[in-house]
Amino acid sequence: KSSPLSDSTNLASSIAETDLFAHIKNLMWTTLPALVVSFIIFIVLGTGHVGASAAELHHLAGLLTPTWWTVVPLVLLVGMAWAKIPAIPTLLVNVGVTGAYFLLNHNMTTLADVLLNGFKTAAKNDMLQSLLNRGGMLAMMPTVIIIMLALALGGLLTEQKILQAVMMPLANRIKHGAGVITGTIVTGIAANFMIGEQYLATILPGQLWKQAFDRVGLSRLALGRSVEDSGTVVNYLVPWGVAGSFAAQTLGVPVHVFAPFVFFSLLSPVFSLLSAWTGIGIKKRDA
Template sequence: MTVSAGPSRLPTMAEVLAIMIGFIAIMFLSINQLQLPIQLALFATWFLVMGLGLRLKVSYESMQKGLIDGIHNGMEAVLVLTTVGALIGTWIAGGVVPSIIYYGLSVMSPQIFLFAAFIICALTSLATGTSFGTAGTAGVAMMGIGHSFGIPLPLVAGAVISGAYVGDKMSPLSDTTVMTASLCKVKLIDHIRSMMWVSVPSIVIASILFLVVGFFYISDSADTSRAAVAMQALESHFSISPWLLMPAVVVIALLTRRYPAIPVITFGAVLGSACAWLAQGTDPIEAIRIAYTGNAMQSNVPFLDTLLNRGGIESMLGVVALILFALGLGGLMKQVGILQAISNGFLRWANTPGRLTLSTMLGGFFGNFFGGAAYVSLITASTITEKNYDDQGVDRRVLSRNAEAGGTITTPMVPWTDGGVFMATTLGVSTLTYLPFLWYHLLVLAITILYGFANIAIWRTDSATHASGDTRTPQEFQTH
């Protein structure tokens, strides 16, 4: 039997459904029944998709190329992960994170903590454009402060991740924001303005929810005595000083000025090692080694040990393997034609603004679920449904907004995506545990769907305008 570089035909919807069912079955059996690592489960799904590829007469060389291309497209996220791991370890050992926690406990009111954590992380992510960097710096500190106030960690993680993704979705410095505008052929500023229709009400409502629930937990169930115990333990194990906040200030300032994330975060890790040596009295070689192995301490305060014994490149190796397998799966599915088959199905079904919105969001979620990365989800969300927007005369600013909602926003909701794994590893809370508290994310999804079916902020431009690339003043879309 001869095999070709590409599929002899696109897979049928029955074949696509069989792959999806097989994927879910492998994941469920491996993780829940056999207690195998999720990395092995994802690796096994490669061969499930390859089986369909052989049925469609796709050559192995072509499928391997798809794997490699998929991994290549997400390598920047892998490199950022490793540098953030080094930064977390050295910032803890150097007293940077302990100092942030200490001063946060001393000045922050417990009753407004959840609201403050959400706003602080939102502002940090807007200024830096990175959800990973926000969670690895301000987020880790917020987890320590929240636990000291006796607030459940999944709820704190929900506030941290919600804030971290405000900037990941909205900041002009964010790679996903720039990438989405580019994929959808929309000007960056127009893309951000379109997203504000959804993000502004989501931020306002989420802020109110975190504020109200914060008061509820503090007044009824929080044990604020932990804060004093935590501050005592931090003082006894670390040298606490306002000067130790400088590495955080420097890193955020450099990211705000749009310097590349990888060298900036690496520089932050170097500053952390210097702080560990000069301020904490750590052996200089050990201070460097911590960048790889992470921080290790015994404070006799269990929850502090849990929060502060983390970081290092070594802690991210399992995450890196997981992301590589997920990225490879996404590239393989594209090469075999599964994504194109789904796109064709959406073209026939998505014939109203509501369905168009929902199909784009499902395309993004599909990319996260089977591709394991925001980059994959944004590609699937935009490419699967872009033709429908043009055919129906819907402005591509609506496409870019919906793609961010279905792609970027759903990334930390899937346990094996780069965002889901990173947030769970960095904050010490499993994805399914913090998922119910991602109120900003859930609000963005709900409001985006509402806008689609209610024809709110669904702008129309004729096909000729799109063909010429001219963007005119939008008019409200009227259902035919």
């Protein structure tokens, strides 16, 4: 939600036509409160519950032998992001450096197999295998298919102007900033449940409400934050959503079971609405 390399963060900033890092900075007004409250709730709920023992974790740590090289991609990633280098070049450079290092000890055939089928460790530890034996482009195909279907449905809804027909008259009638932000958040949540795809749930509200933000004198940064707080994070709460389906497949837990515990996704729209109606953290449009 707040990474300069995140697709949704770059998309929201682009739709709102704002500087990426100014957008990320402005996100903190709602992101940090939602994060802190979620953290506190998880501490309270986790008190008294016992997970993995210290012995198991020490045993797992003994199977891992990190070297100085493991820090290089992370430092490179953070450094390029700090230098405000765009996401795609940053990712390509990291993929290239990591791939080159991999080829020092493996051949191109092995690298191609890892890219296609994912990594497979030779370690016999079940926990380590469950952590590392994953990935690859083929493993992403179920999610890619859901994205394709969601985009197709979104294309139909966009072409038929269903959301526009419902929300545009409302957008044109609202005269104050808090109402415009509220409308954007409601549209983003509705788009998530109607389409199931977070990209379109970011694009459509941004396009629908952009002129309304200008009309009431709000900064486009407020628009970008509103679509992030609704279009991006709420998708994890949608059983037929791309993000929700991915999380369900990865965790082996149905969306309706884990959704009540996704506090960050539940709280982000709440803090966005609180910000809108109190005026805290809301930027006005420059004259």
